[in-house]
Amino acid sequence: MTQNTLTASAPAEDAAPPAVKRAPRRGERRTGTSLVLHLTLIVASVIAVFPVAWIAWVSFGPDKTDFLHPGDIADKFSLSNYSTVLGDTEFTQWFLNSMIVGLGTCALGVFVSASAGYAVSRMRFPGHRPLMWTFLVTQMFPIAILIVPLYNLAANLGLLDTYWILILANCTTAFPYCAFLLKGYFDTIPVEIDEAGRVDGLTPFGTFYRLVLPLARPGLAVAAFYTFLTAWGEFAFASVLMLSEDKYTLPIGLATFVSEHDQQWNLMAATGVLIGIPAAVFFYLIQRHLVAGLTAGASKS
Amino acid sequence: MISRIKLSYNRYWYAYAMVAPVVAVLALLVAYPLGRGIYLSLTDANSDNVGRTIGVNKIPDSFEFVGLDHYTDILTGDGSGRFWDQFGWTLFWTVSCVALHFLIGLALALLLNRDLRARTLYRLMLVLPWAVPTFVTVFSWRLILADGGILNSFFGSLGLPEPAWLSEPGWQRTAAIMVNTWCGVPFMMVSLLGGLQSIPRELYEAAETDGASAWQRFRHVTLPGLRPVSSTVIMLGFIWTFNQFIIIFLLFGASAPEAQILVTFAYELGFGRMPRDYAGSAAYGVIILSMLVVIVSVYRSWLNRNEKAALS
Numbered sequence: 183m184t185q186n187t188l189t190a191s192a193p194a195e196d197a198a199p200p201a202v203k204r205a206p207r208r209g210e211r212r213t214g215t216s217l218v219l220h221l222t223l224i225v226a227s228v229i230a231v232f233p234v235a236w237i238a239w240v241s242f243g244p245d246k247t248d249f250l251h252p253g254d255i256a257d258k259f260s261l262s263n264y265s266t267v268l269g270d271t272e273f274t275q276w277f278l279n280s281m282i283v284g285l286g287t288c289a290l291g292v293f294v295s296a297s298a299g300y301a302v303s304r305m306r307f308p309g310h311r312p313l314m315w316t317f318l319v320t321q322m323f324p325i326a327i328l329i330v331p332l333y334n335l336a337a338n339l340g341l342l343d344t345y346w347i348l349i350l351a352n353c354t355t356a357f358p359y360c361a362f363l364l365k366g367y368f369d370t371i372p373v374e375i376d377e378a379g380r381v382d383g384l385t386p387f388g389t390f391y392r393l394v395l396p397l398a399r400p401g402l403a404v405a406a407f408y409t410f411l412t413a414w415g416e417f418a419f420a421s422v423l424m425l426s427e428d429k430y431t432l433p434i435g436l437a438t439f440v441s442e443h444d445q446q447w448n449l450m451a452a453t454g455v456l457i458g459i460p461a462a463v464f465f466y467l468i469q470r471h472l473v474a475g476l477t478a479g480a481s482k483s
Numbered sequence: 484m485i486s487r488i489k490l491s492y493n494r495y496w497y498a499y500a501m502v503a504p505v506v507a508v509l510a511l512l513v514a515y516p517l518g519r520g521i522y523l524s525l526t527d528a529n530s531d532n533v534g535r536t537i538g539v540n541k542i543p544d545s546f547e548f549v550g551l552d553h554y555t556d557i558l559t560g561d562g563s564g565r566f567w568d569q570f571g572w573t574l575f576w577t578v579s580c581v582a583l584h585f586l587i588g589l590a591l592a593l594l595l596n597r598d599l600r601a602r603t604l605y606r607l608m609l610v611l612p613w614a615v616p617t618f619v620t621v622f623s624w625r626l627i628l629a630d631g632g633i634l635n636s637f638f639g640s641l642g643l644p645e646p647a648w649l650s651e652p653g654w655q656r657t658a659a660i661m662v663n664t665w666c667g668v669p670f671m672m673v674s675l676l677g678g679l680q681s682i683p684r685e686l687y688e689a690a691e692t693d694g695a696s697a698w699q700r701f702r703h704v705t706l707p708g709l710r711p712v713s714s715t716v717i718m719l720g721f722i723w724t725f726n727q728f729i730i731i732f733l734l735f736g737a738s739a740p741e742a743q744i745l746v747t748f749a750y751e752l753g754f755g756r757m758p759r760d761y762a763g764s765a766a767y768g769v770i771i772l773s774m775l776v777v778i779v780s781v782y783r784s785w786l787n788r789n790e791k792a793a794l795s
Contacts, residue, residue, distance in 0.1 A: 216599070223594055227608040233665070234615050236633065237623035249626040252633060294504045301501035308495070313502060320513055321719070322775035324726050324746045327768025330523060330753055330761045331516035334533070354512045357505050359719075386497040415616035417729050422754060433618045437733070440622070447626060454619040465614035466607070473677040476670075 234458070241451035249447055263452035273453060275428050276435035279345070280414060280457075283431055286349040287413035291356035292405050296398070298357075299364030300390050304376060314365075320358040325418045328354070333422050343429050351419040356409040363408070367401030367475060368394065403468040404475030414461055432457050524553055524766035530759035546762070553766035573725065573744040576660060580727075581720045583664040585713070588671025593705075595672070596679045613669035621733040624662045625649065649734070652741035659742055663730050671716055678712030679705070714786050718779060725775060745771050 240248060243255035244262045267273050302310055332351060333342075341347040371394055379389035395402070417433045424430055430438075436457065439450040528546040557566045595606055612620060627634050628648035635645040648658040682705065690700045731739070731747045743751065745767060753764030 219594055219597070219599065220601075223591075223599075223605045223609075226591060227605055229665070230609050230611050230669075233620050233623040233627060234611055236627060237619065240623075240626060249629070249633075250631045294508070297501040298505040301498040305495065305498040307498040310498075313506075316509065318779070319776060320509060322722050322726070322772055322779065323513065323517070324749060324768045324771040325728055327520040327749075327765055327772060328513065328516045329750070330765060331519035332512065334519070335512075335516065350508065350512055353508055357508065361505060387501070390501070411616065415618050415729070417618055417732070418750060433616075436618065436622070450622055451626070454622055458615040458619050461616050462611075462614045465610075469607070469610065469614075472610075472673050473680065476674050476677055 237451045237454050237458075240448065241455050243448055246446055246448055249451070263448045264456070267449055267452050267456065271449070272427060272430070272435060273456070276430050276432050277456075279424075279429060280432040282345050283348050283352065283420075284410045284413040286345060287352040287356055288406050288410040290349060291353050291360055291409035292402060294353070295357045295360035295405065296364050296395065296402065297390065299361045300368050300394060302361070303365045303368035304373070314362075317358040317362050320354065321362075323354075329418060329422055332419070336423055342423060343425050345429075347423050348416075348420060348431070349413070351423060352409075352413040352416055355416075356412050360405040360409060363475070364398065364401050364405055367398050371397050400471035400475040402475075403471040407464060407468045407472075410464060411461060414457075520765040521769055523762050524769050525550060526762050527552075528761040528765075530757070530761065533761060549762075553763055554770070557763075557766055557770065569743060569745055569748055572656070572742075576656070576663075576744055577721060577724045579660055580663045580667065580724045581717060583660070584667040584671045584720055584724075585717060587664070587668045589675050589709075589713075591668070591672045592675040592679055595676055609672060610669040612666050613673075617666055617729055618733055620666065621662065621730055624658075624665075625734060628658055650738070652739070655735060655739045655742040659731050659734060662734060663724065663727060666730065667720065667724070671720065674712055674716045675709060678709045681712075682708035718782060721782075722775060722779065726771070 239252065239255060241263055242259050242261070243249070243252075244258060244260045248255055298313075301307070302314060328351075332347075336342045336347045339347075375393055375397070376386075376389050379393045380386070384392065415433060416431070417437075420431045420434050421437075424434065432453075436450060436453050439446045439453065525548060526546045527549045528544075532546040533544060560566060591609060595602060595609070599605075626632055629635075630645075630647060630649070634648070638645050646654040646657075648654045686704050686708070687700060690704050695703065725744075726746050727744070728746050728750065731742055731744060732750065735742055749764045749767035749771065752760045752767060
């Protein structure tokens with residue numbers, strides 16, 4: 183896990199075992215180094231956290247322009263933005279819509295791309311290379327090329343303004359990356375496990391479902407997170423495919439608070455906080471799998 | 484032998500069954516729209532002449548085939564956008580963002596990979612930009628960067644100039660790169676951290692035994708060890724940043740003609756004006772896609788060559 187001397191500025195420290203390196207003689211410089219380390223990390227952490235903390239702080243100021251006078255918010259601290267958003271807007275409906283679309287994309291995306299990723303990882307069937315290439319190329323699709331035909335397609339099928347079309351549209355972004363990522367993760371699971379399953383009389387699908395999927399939990403967690411967050415924050419598809427206000431997802435709803443004419447930054451901030459919380463909770467639930475899941479996907483592709 | 488063929492036949496059958504759903508969805512929602520988009524880009528379709536249904540009346544398509552007109556217009560600069568300027572800016576945006584993502588992500592990953600107090604806490608804070616949806620944080624950045632916002636107040640109190648981040652073209656571009664860098668670093672950091680942890684420790688011990696300096700160990704153990712991860716994340720980062728829509732769109736809306744990259748301009752053509760220029764937007768999309776395919780193919784063959792060179 184630790185390579186203490188990885189970036190240490192000291193020249194070659196020969197073959198000294200770690201114990202020697204920690205000798206008191208070096209204590210002073212190590213303190214200096216670690217001070218610099220901690221300072222760097224603290225500065226980086228502040229930059230990372232600040233915008234999030236900022237929007238949370240602004241959300242407690244009751245007036246539209248409070249973000250310009252952040253100091254005053256402490257005096258008129260109020261929850262009125264939250265009560266307005268929750269009580270007087272369509273927020274709960276938008277939240278529900280986003281949940282349905284997010285979880286739908288997540289369930290469909292993970293299950294379908296896991297089975298495809300498994301097939302590509304384990305079986306060298308004809309067409310498996312073009313399929314991997316397709317997964318890569320699909321990620322390059324600019325939204326602009328798909329969106330008009332998708333809109334027309336949805337209109338012709340009568341699917342405009344339905345959850346289904348948005349879930350499927352989100353899947354076009356979610357599938358390729360997840361299949362890519364999960365294929366990498368399945369590659370790290372020994373083939374012997376599959377073979378043992380086959381010897382015990384499981385079908386390939388049974389092997390996949392009963393043996394491999396449970397072992398791939400970190401990869402699946404990352405894929406689930408990725409699909410959910412893709413759908414949760416998706417803007418372009420939703421803005422075109424969801425037309426009526428009661429079908430808006432949160433990003434579209436949020437944008438309505440800040441139009442050309444009326445910029446209700448205070449409401450926008452409160453909504454932003456309410457939207458950020460579920461995503462962040464999900465994120466921190468799976469974050470311990472993140473390193474393993476992502477790296478497998480990246481290194482073995 | 485025969486049993487092996489039989490087995491592999493069985494395997495293929497299952498494999499096709501398992502990839503079928505993905506292929507079906509991609510065919511319906513990617514391949515068909517792609518074909519249709521390419522066709523539209525060869526016509527003069529816009530929102531006034533595309534077939535639609537109003538109440539019970541069906542209005543048929545009335546657009547016409549115009550061949551490659553849109554492409555020649557765009558590529559010679561006669562179109563409504565200034566394609567080559569936008570392309571130059573898109574390329575600059577992509578390369579600088581990916582470089583910043585990678586360098587900052589690598590630096591932070593190296594720091595976090597050390598034995599260090601409060602490491603978990605740092606990590607939790609540093610991934611926060613990734614945990615909160617981008618469209619929320621972009622709005623927060625708008626508040627921070629606004630005229631009279633906190634960043635300019637801070638600059639003012641230090642006696643520094645207070646740039647108009649959200650309205651002056653040059654500063655808009657700077658702000659866009661800054662915000663995107665902020666959003667993209669955690670992904671790189673976490674991926675590279677995983678890459679660092681997968682490098683066997685014995686390699687470092689061996690390098691130390693041979694008297695390699697810290698820099699030499701970084702150069703000859705860490706970087707090669709990271710190569711599989713870094714080549715993939717750089718490629719994905721390039722694709723994603725090239726097509727990064729939401730940041731520029733939400734940061735400036737339509738008020739930043741200079742800061743539009745190709746995808747946001749294509750969206751603006753197709754949905755941001757009346758009549759909606761479907762054909763022009765699709766032509767932009769086709770051009771963007773072809774560029775990415777070419778760039779990524781070149782990158783991958785370059786990687787392969789390097790790999791072979793490294794092995795031989």
